[in-house]
Amino acid sequence: xxxxxxxxxxxxxxxxxxxxxxxxxxxxxxxxxxxxxxxxxxxxxxxxxxxxxxxxxxxxxxxxxxxxxxxxxxxxxxxxxxxxxxxxxxxxxxxxxxxxxxxxxxxxxxxxxxxxxxxxxxxxxxxxxxxxxxxxxxxxxxxxxxxxxxxxxxxxxxxxxxxxxxxxxxxxxxxxxxxxxxxxxxxxxxxxxxxxxxxxxxxxxxxxxxxxxxxxxxxxxxxxxxxxxxxxxxxxxxxxxxxxxxxxxxxxxxxxxxxxxxxxxxxxxxxxxxxxxxxxxxxxxxxxxxxxxxxxxxxxxxxxxxxxxxxxxxxxxxxxxxxxxxxxxxxxxxxxxxxxxxxxxxxxxxxxxxxxxxxxxxxxxxxxxxxxxxxx
Amino acid sequence: xxxxxxxxxxxxxxxxxxxxxxxxxxxxxxxxxxxxxxxxxxxxxxxxxxxxxxxxxxxxxxxxxxxxxxxxxxxxxxxxxxxxxxxxxxxxxxxxxxxxxxxxxxxxxxxxxxxxxxxxxxxxxxxxxxxxxxxxxxxxxxxxxxxxxxxxxxxxxxxxxxxxxxxxxxxxxxxxxxxxxxxxxxxxxxxxxxxxxxxxxxxxxxxxxxxxxxxxxxxxxxxxxxxxxxxxxxxxxxxxxxxxxxxxxxxxxxxxxxxxxxxxxxxxxxxxxxxxxxxxxxxxxxxxxxxxxxxxxxxxxxxxxxxxxxxxxxxxxxxxxxxxxxxxxxxxxxxxxxxxxxxxxxxxxxxxxxxxxxxxxxxxxxxxxxxxxxxxxxxxxxxxxxxxxxxxxxxxxxxxxxxxxxxxxxxxxxxxx
Numbered sequence: 001x002x003x004x005x006x007x008x009x010x011x012x013x014x015x016x017x018x019x020x021x022x023x024x025x026x027x028x029x030x031x032x033x034x035x036x037x038x039x040x041x042x043x044x045x046x047x048x049x050x051x052x053x054x055x056x057x058x059x060x061x062x063x064x065x066x067x068x069x070x071x072x073x074x075x076x077x078x079x080x081x082x083x084x085x086x087x088x089x090x091x092x093x094x095x096x097x098x099x100x101x102x103x104x105x106x107x108x109x110x111x112x113x114x115x116x117x118x119x120x121x122x123x124x125x126x127x128x129x130x131x132x133x134x135x136x137x138x139x140x141x142x143x144x145x146x147x148x149x150x151x152x153x154x155x156x157x158x159x160x161x162x163x164x165x166x167x168x169x170x171x172x173x174x175x176x177x178x179x180x181x182x183x184x185x186x187x188x189x190x191x192x193x194x195x196x197x198x199x200x201x202x203x204x205x206x207x208x209x210x211x212x213x214x215x216x217x218x219x220x221x222x223x224x225x226x227x228x229x230x231x232x233x234x235x236x237x238x239x240x241x242x243x244x245x246x247x248x249x250x251x252x253x254x255x256x257x258x259x260x261x262x263x264x265x266x267x268x269x270x271x272x273x274x275x276x277x278x279x280x281x282x283x284x285x286x287x288x289x290x291x292x293x294x295x296x297x298x299x300x301x302x303x304x305x306x307x308x309x310x311x312x313x314x315x316x317x318x319x320x321x322x323x324x325x326x327x328x329x330x331x332x333x334x335x336x337x338x339x340x341x342x343x344x345x346x347x348x349x350x351x352x353x354x355x356x357x358x359x360x361x362x363x364x365x366x367x368x369x370x371x372x373x374x375x376x
Numbered sequence: 377x378x379x380x381x382x383x384x385x386x387x388x389x390x391x392x393x394x395x396x397x398x399x400x401x402x403x404x405x406x407x408x409x410x411x412x413x414x415x416x417x418x419x420x421x422x423x424x425x426x427x428x429x430x431x432x433x434x435x436x437x438x439x440x441x442x443x444x445x446x447x448x449x450x451x452x453x454x455x456x457x458x459x460x461x462x463x464x465x466x467x468x469x470x471x472x473x474x475x476x477x478x479x480x481x482x483x484x485x486x487x488x489x490x491x492x493x494x495x496x497x498x499x500x501x502x503x504x505x506x507x508x509x510x511x512x513x514x515x516x517x518x519x520x521x522x523x524x525x526x527x528x529x530x531x532x533x534x535x536x537x538x539x540x541x542x543x544x545x546x547x548x549x550x551x552x553x554x555x556x557x558x559x560x561x562x563x564x565x566x567x568x569x570x571x572x573x574x575x576x577x578x579x580x581x582x583x584x585x586x587x588x589x590x591x592x593x594x595x596x597x598x599x600x601x602x603x604x605x606x607x608x609x610x611x612x613x614x615x616x617x618x619x620x621x622x623x624x625x626x627x628x629x630x631x632x633x634x635x636x637x638x639x640x641x642x643x644x645x646x647x648x649x650x651x652x653x654x655x656x657x658x659x660x661x662x663x664x665x666x667x668x669x670x671x672x673x674x675x676x677x678x679x680x681x682x683x684x685x686x687x688x689x690x691x692x693x694x695x696x697x698x699x700x701x702x703x704x705x706x707x708x709x710x711x712x713x714x715x716x717x718x719x720x721x722x723x724x725x726x727x728x729x730x731x732x733x734x735x736x737x738x739x740x741x742x743x744x745x746x747x748x749x750x751x752x753x754x755x756x757x758x759x760x761x762x763x764x765x766x767x768x769x770x771x772x773x774x775x776x777x778x779x780x781x782x783x784x785x786x787x788x789x790x791x792x793x
Binding site: 264265266280281282283284289290291293294295296297298348350351352354355374376 | 512513515518520522529531532533534535542543544545559561563565584585586587589663665674676679680685686687690
């Protein structure tokens, strides 16, 4: 039942199990070594299964085996992929991690494909059987899903480049157009048997080619201006510079209407009749002081009840900037909110109010009233 | 010969009890354990007894259980009794299987309607209690409560009607005025904790990023004990709290004391030397409001740089509290503590407000804590195991203070009245 190769692999698998048990008892059951040895056991067991399934690729007779062994393997691109992987790994070690990672992927994929193809080519003198049965049965279950994932990943990446480059107005049109094309091709393939041959392949090729061209072109062109500027301006930096009463060219483009968060709001800041005030849970009267515990993330909701657009600005003391040691004021703010619109600020204040001469405060530029923020 | 044999056989019986004897012994052990458990209910010194409410919120819960527990008990006895009867009566003794009947509408309807009615009655009272306990519109005072491993911080937002002009921060003991509807706004800095003062209300989780509300109100002056009820790490069992209820007049005095300016120890005293030790060692995590540097700027502690939760207990007016280390240890010696805990309600305020004097200080415990805190309370303070927290401590590490430093520190801490 067991062929020669399977017996060796079975032996490795069994010994690995023994080694894992001994290691676990003598060193530490939760040690990484145990996992590694068990991994070897599973891998060897897997190879036993593959070996048994294909009878170790053994030929039926000695003559066949000799003939198959003396037959030169088919031409293959996998050695080149493997070599590319080696080169990328070496370059990646000296340059950037992404290249190293790509090299490792090419090494593993190229090496595995090369080994399996070569091994399958020597299974018998029947090359078609070697390829379609031995090779495909062995690596097919892994090859197809990986190839599908890679293709989907490339398509998603290229499409995302297009969507990040075109304007916000054009993006929905592109999305609808692409969706329509996919739907039409799918409809034709499903309803017209005559479409399922070369016309289908040709259509998909055209779409893929168009996607590649569009993706590469837009990728080189870069993201649309507002996204690029937002990234450059450190969009999530607490010390955002666009906290004035005036509308920010980019920052204010994303304002929403309401905030679906109620259970975790420490205080709500309102603007009504041009005056800013705060309300706290459980405190019936409006207040001009909010107390926040030190080093704890809290949510402060801003709700504008006036016609005019306002934003809430939180002054968070001062901080040294860059390597020069220049001290600058730290502030963070919401986007502009229209009538009955809400915005939320989440802040963590690590130092007590006493750390800064002016303490902390909240204001709404253009509205009266300053709300004192006390951090005891 | 027979005698010998009989004797041997009796001995055998003693050393190797039969299954029947074993079952009998186990039954005795179970009975003794059950009786012991039952008798714990008679303990008079049980500060966390849920059946002795000391405020209207806990009283609501107690009233509910007075209704639900007897009903549940009667139902339980009936169900268990019937089940036992059926098990014994219809035990398989080889008798023929009786005729099988499928359903009996009268029985099924009755057995559906009765539980439904019982649940409806319980449900009405339960929902009413839930809504009563969740009410916030009648709040008179707000206190922010923040849990972290393994202590509670209390900060009182400015509330002019109670004389709180600037926020007050304290830990270990929650001080509240008697007869006042206090709303706790609970949250956590690290993991989930749960706040529970059984004599004043049920428990409420303190969850990072959320604010959960809990009503508290005490009828009489006194100290009410509680502890964290959500497993929160190594010292969860040591994360305790005490709610101190003071009369309104006494609470006003407490507020005034908490807002009093910092008093620097007189130059040349042991306490002044202790302040220097504090500024060199303790201020890395512990804030004492009002301390000033030589240039006149405020001394700001940096727990955000050294502690995983980002905070350590603020030690301003430390000696106005009765506990330290997350209320695990008493600052008062046993006799002084008993004097406060057992004081009559009308005398309690004056005794509590005396704070910790040098005569009443539980000095041995405080010194042991300063000498090696992790030896007193289990904490993740081993420097070799701080990798998952970027080198930040969970709890107080051993500072390696000398006995002389400890003398100075104790003298200084005693001045923080």
